Amino acid sequence: MxxxxxxxxxxxxxxxxxxxxxxxxxxxxxxxxxxxxxxxxxxxxxxxxxxxxxxxxxxxxxxxxxxxxxxxxxxxxxxxxxxxxxxxxxxxxxxxxxxxxxxxxxxxxxxxxxxxxxxxxxxxxxxxxxxxxxxxxxxxxxxxxxxxxxxxARIFFPFPLSLKIPSIPTRTHGPASTEAGNLAQLENRLRQYVIFLDILAWHVKDLEVATRLSVESLQEWSITFSAVLGLGPSQSAPYLPAYVAFTSLLSSLLVLCTTVESDLQISLIPLNKLKAMTERPKQLLDEMHTLETRILSSPFAKILHYLDFSKDRRHHIDLRSKLLVELPLLLNAMDRAIGLVIRIAIQGILKFLERVRDKWMSFFNSMVEGDERYGGTQESWSTAWEDGRQMLMAWEEATYRGSRPNGTFALDGLRRVCRQRRQGCHPRMVRCTVTDRPAGLWHQDFKSVVHFPPARDRPLGCTNHEEEQDCMTEWPGLRTEKQNYRP
Structure with missing residues (x-):
């Protein structure tokens, strides 16, 4: 030509x-x-x-x-x-x-x-x-x-412009559309599995971090609180068995956190393998979508490229047939594997929580003497904290008799909480807001979980009627009588 x-x-x-x-x-x-x-x-x-x-x-x-x-x-x-x-x-x-x-x-x-x-x-x-x-x-x-x-201009068209062509209904139940719909559902399940594996790994990692942070925060609190009481690792500090037992407990909990982190990491190795198994099917699906887009967008009038177009169509059909056969097998295997991995992770977490519970129970049992229901812990707690109580009372007496520098108003309220915490019989948990006295001098409130022992009609630590009224106003949990006491 x-x-x-x-x-x-x-x-x-x-x-x-x-x-x-x-x-x-x-x-x-x-x-x-x-x-x-x-x-x-x-x-x-x-x-x-x-x-x-x-x-x-x-x-x-x-x-x-x-x-x-x-x-x-x-x-x-x-x-x-x-x-x-x-x-x-x-x-x-x-x-x-x-x-x-x-x-x-x-x-x-x-x-x-x-x-x-x-x-x-x-x-x-x-x-x-x-x-x-x-x-x-x-x-x-x-x-x-x-x-x-x-x-x-006498350029005639093959049909009149006013002719209304009826719309052709789309076939929705043919074999091709059924295969495409099934493959779309399988692809959606595969991508949901990939997202689920990522979310599961993130949650397990967050659990590890949160567990370690909780124990480390408790350890930091114990160090700060012991410094307020004059206790600590120095040689001049008095030796208290309860304090040593508590710090030993926290150290053992940190060791448990390290152990559970390594165990959970080992249990997450199959998740990485499962996610790697999905890469090849995802590549085949992406390749199939690329071929489908190329086929649909290829201009039918380009005769020179029609041979390549036919190859793409045949390759697209082969890929779709292969994926329809292999994807269900892969997804069924992933169902069983993911369930097994989740059970392994849950068993590891439950085992860790049981060991933490046993350590806390051992610690509390070491503080118990006699019958726990009728205040048998009074002797062990009083003996364990007697030295610290005497030292804090001497510190309070010197502080109230002398001049109080700036910043001691917050310490006054904290010392009163500590005094109530160290004395009494059967401990129970009461959440309250502690505000320093006198009002107007210290406007910052802090919340603390403290042990209030209902041992007497008058709140413990109150030396006169004025302090008793302040304690009753600030700490309603102290208003308990012996006859109303229920452990």
Whole structure:
């Protein structure tokens, strides 16, 4: 085929193809923006048609006005024996049922009527209040005008413009759509498994961090509180068995936290392997979607690339069939594996909590003497904290007799809490707000969990009636009598 034949037969079809490609790109951009971001008033289909119609008119007039001469030149080209051999070689590489070149050359003649029908369908299915309706109506009128001008120029279309083509119902229960739906469900399950594995690993890691932080916070509190009482690791500090037992307990809990972290990390190794097993199916699914997009967006008129198009379609069918067979097996195996990993992790956590409970029980049992129900812990607690109580009472007496520097108002309230904590019989937990006295000098409140022993009618630690009234006002939990005491 000579250059003159190419110019006579195909004319300006390359310009039409470039314009159509730009139009499709703008449609995709507007559609994506409307779906993802909501779009703006300028992002509508009607405005796109209004922008492209002035460019369509000269191109299609040039192409359609020379169409009879192009068909005549193509018939002359096909009658030559050499050209017939060339045409037969080209057609041998095409799939059965592929239209001939003459059929492809008729496509631009059908494009303007197709635009008219599409605009009519969009307007019929749009609501009256849609913001794009006015622009669509203007685009429909201008497209009908362009079609009328081409018809008046004796460029006849293969069907009348006023013909209403009925819509073809979409097949929803065929084998192809059923396979696609099943594969979409399997893909959704696979991606949900991947997300679940990540979330499970994050929660287990958060549990490890929270457990260690809770024990470390308790240890920091014990060190700070012991410093307030004058206890600590220094050689001059008095030796208290209860304090040593408590610090030893916290140290053993930190060792347990390290152990449970290593055990949970070992239990999470199968999760990493399961997540690695999903990488290959995800790659195959992504490849299948890429092929599907390429097949749907490939221009049918590009004959030179039609052979590659057929290879993509065959590869797409093979991938879909393979995934439909192998994905159910993988997902069923992941169901059982994930359940086993979760059970292993739960058993490790329960074992850790049981060991923590045993250590706390051992600590509390070491502080018990006699019958616990009837205040048998009084002797052990009083003996354990007697030295600290005597030292704190001497400190309080010196503080109240002398001048109190700035900042000691908060310490006064804390010392009173400590005094109530160290004395009494059966301990019980009361949450209260401790406010320093006198009012107005210290405005910051702090909350603490303290042991209030209901041993006497008068609150413990109150030396006179005034302090008793303040304690009753600030700590209602102290108002308990012996006859109302229930352990």
């Amino acid at each position: 000579t250059d003159d034949d190419v110019r006579s037969i195909f004319r300006n079809i390359s310009d039409i193809a470039r314009l159509s490609s730009r139009f499709v790109e703008r449609l995709e951009t507007v559609a994506n923006r409307r779906i993802n971001e909501g779009g703006s008033d300028e992002d509508n289909v009607g405005n796109l048609f209004l922008d492209i119609i002035p460019h369509l008119e000269p191109l299609y007039k040039t192409y359609l006005s020379t169409h009879p001469a192009a068909r005549s030149r193509l018939r002359q080209f096909s009658k030559s024996p050499a050209n017939q051999n060339y045409t037969s070689v080209i057609q041998s590489h095409l799939l059965p049922g592929t239209p001939h070149l003459a059929s492809f050359l008729e496509k631009p003649k059908q494009r303007i009527p197709e635009y008219c029908r599409l605009l009519h369908s969009i307007i019929d299915t749009s609501s009256v209040s849609h913001r794009d309706l006015m622009a669509l109506a203007q685009a429909r009128d201008q497209m009908n005008r362009l079609a009328g001008e081409l018809r008046n």
